[in-house]
Amino acid sequence: MEYYGIFKQINELSISDISKIDFYEGFFAEFYESQSNVTNNEEVGIYLKNAYTTGGNVLELACGNGRITLQLARRGIKVIGVDNSKDMLKILDKKVRKSDLSVKKNIVWYNQDVLNLDIKEEFSLAIIPATTICLLFDDIEKTAAMFNYIYDKLPIGGRLVFDYISEYKNQENKTPIEMVTNESEGIKEFIMWQEFKNFDQGRAIMNFYAERIENNTTFRYLGCTNKKIISGMELNNLISKTKFKQVETIVIENNLIGKVKYVVLEK
Numbered sequence: 001m002e003y004y005g006i007f008k009q010i011n012e013l014s015i016s017d018i019s020k021i022d023f024y025e026g027f028f029a030e031f032y033e034s035q036s037n038v039t040n041n042e043e044v045g046i047y048l049k050n051a052y053t054t055g056g057n058v059l060e061l062a063c064g065n066g067r068i069t070l071q072l073a074r075r076g077i078k079v080i081g082v083d084n085s086k087d088m089l090k091i092l093d094k095k096v097r098k099s100d101l102s103v104k105k106n107i108v109w110y111n112q113d114v115l116n117l118d119i120k121e122e123f124s125l126a127i128i129p130a131t132t133i134c135l136l137f138d139d140i141e142k143t144a145a146m147f148n149y150i151y152d153k154l155p156i157g158g159r160l161v162f163d164y165i166s167e168y169k170n171q172e173n174k175t176p177i178e179m180v181t182n183e184s185e186g187i188k189e190f191i192m193w194q195e196f197k198n199f200d201q202g203r204a205i206m207n208f209y210a211e212r213i214e215n216n217t218t219f220r221y222l223g224c225t226n227k228k229i230i231s232g233m234e235l236n237n238l239i240s241k242t243k244f245k246q247v248e249t250i251v252i253e254n255n256l257i258g259k260v261k262y263v264v265l266e267k
């Protein structure tokens with residue numbers, strides 16, 4: 001994990017009770033869930049349109065807490081979710097259990113690394129939402145191998161749709177620190193985060209620090225995500241290493257992040 005600014009200073013204090021956890025683990029998985037209630041209709045629309053075009057089951061890579069999974073399942077689409085975070089899948093499981101049987105029966109999920117997939121079910125669309133490709137693009141050969149695994153499983157006309165940040169709104173090397181506090185049922189929480197970007201190295205690192213006070217005990221967490229800033233050239237290079245053909249790109253302006261490009265590949 002890499003820390004910068006105030007987060008580096010906190011880390012260097014070597015406070016013994018700080019838990020250093022992955023962003024999609026424990027406290028931060030719950031935080032992700034609390035921040036992902038609002039779903040962009042344009043985003044869901046792109047996945048729905050492709051699901052209807054391809055007409056079969058959807059494989060959602062890195063489905064996490066099921067932000068998109070549930071949206072598709074509620075519209076009668078069968079979704080196979082895969083994620084390597086047990087804590088994110090626990091949140092998905094909780095939400096599925098609370099859903100109607102008509103939704104429940106449309107969702108299955110597996111705790112797997114998407115770079116090492118083993119899927120038995122058939123599907124005609126694979127999706128990688130929430131710019132998660134930026135977490136999976138460290139090794140172009142591995143990413144291309146994952147794409148080709150999906151290609152081989154798809155029927156002719158099957159598709160793979162993913163999105164990535166094609167232009168960051170904030171071109172500074174660091175964004176301002178953001179903070180939220182929550183208080184409910186006697187639990188107090190404080191969370192702050194900041195993104196540090198190195199455009200030369202093509203990396204965007206988000207640092208998080210949180211405190212949770214429960215029954216007079218303070219829990220402290222330090223976390224980090226490390227994403228690739230993908231250039232158009234790197235993306236074309238990736239696609240050229242796969243058997244897919246690119247059939248569409250759609251750019252959506254996201255007020256918080258910048259330009260998000262959706263790439264539609266077809267077998």
Ligand SMILES: C[S@@+](CC[C@H](N)C(=O)[O-])C[C@H]1O[C@@H](n2cnc3c(N)ncnc32)[C@H](O)[C@@H]1O
Nearest residue numbers: 024062063064067083084085088113114129130
């Ligand atoms: C930004 S979240 C996206 C969650 C959800 N798909 C959504 O649209 O909100 C990224 C997800 O990718 C998962 N992830 C990251 N690397 C992974 C890998 N190698 N294999 C499987 N899941 C991975 C994380 O656990 C996390 O749930």
